[in-house]
Amino acid sequence: MLKRDDRPTPTVIDDDDAGASADTSHYGIAHLLRDAQRAMSRALAIRISAYGVSIGQWYFLRALWEQDGLTQRELSHRVGMMEPTTVTALNGMEKKGLVERVRNPRDRRKMNIYLTAKGLSLKDKLMPCEDEVNRLAIEGLGDEHAERLREDLRHVLQRMADAGD
Numbered sequence: 626m627l628k629r630d631d632r633p634t635p636t637v638i639d640d641d642d643a644g645a646s647a648d649t650s651h652y653g654i655a656h657l658l659r660d661a662q663r664a665m666s667r668a669l670a671i672r673i674s675a676y677g678v679s680i681g682q683w684y685f686l687r688a689l690w691e692q693d694g695l696t697q698r699e700l701s702h703r704v705g706m707m708e709p710t711t712v713t714a715l716n717g718m719e720k721k722g723l724v725e726r727v728r729n730p731r732d733r734r735k736m737n738i739y740l741t742a743k744g745l746s747l748k749d750k751l752m753p754c755e756d757e758v759n760r761l762a763i764e765g766l767g768d769e770h771a772e773r774l775r776e777d778l779r780h781v782l783q784r785m786a787d788a789g790d
Contacts, residue, residue, distance in 0.1 A: 654781070665758055672754035676747060677721065681714050683751065686723065689740050690748050696735045697726075723747070 670680040688703045701711040718724045723744035729735035763771040
């Protein structure tokens with residue numbers, strides 16, 4: 626059993642130097658993408674928390690801003706979460722007054738999720754947070770290089786979709 630003084634000290638990484646000191650030259654693409662996504666999510670979570678929104682809630686808000694009125698199942702698929710996780714997130718969002726559930730008139734078993742005025746109004750506050758994180762991530766790349774990165778990432782996504790994930 627490790628004594629308290631023998632335990633490793635957790636590394637704290639802030640937005641400005643996330644991964645900057647680590648030697649990532651041996652990392653595979655999947656590892657680099659995962660680390661980049663986690664760093665960007667962490668940076669976004671910090672910014673949106675000022676508005677009382679968690680990163681988990683962000684993904685659902687983002688999907689509903691694109692298409693309001695999705696069923697819980699459609700929302701789960703769109704966000705890539707399991708349905709029980711979606712239900713838990715929606716319960717919290719409903720308590721905060723961000724969404725409301727409405728029984729589907731054609732299929733009473735289904736619930737459609739709609740943004741409230743409060744949930745909709747957050748778009749103008751939170752989207753600039755996402756824009757800031759995206760700008761921070763590609764700062765210094767130049768427009769041409771940044772666009773090439775987007776194209777390459779779309780290519781990776783398509784290849785993985787074609788491979789059946």
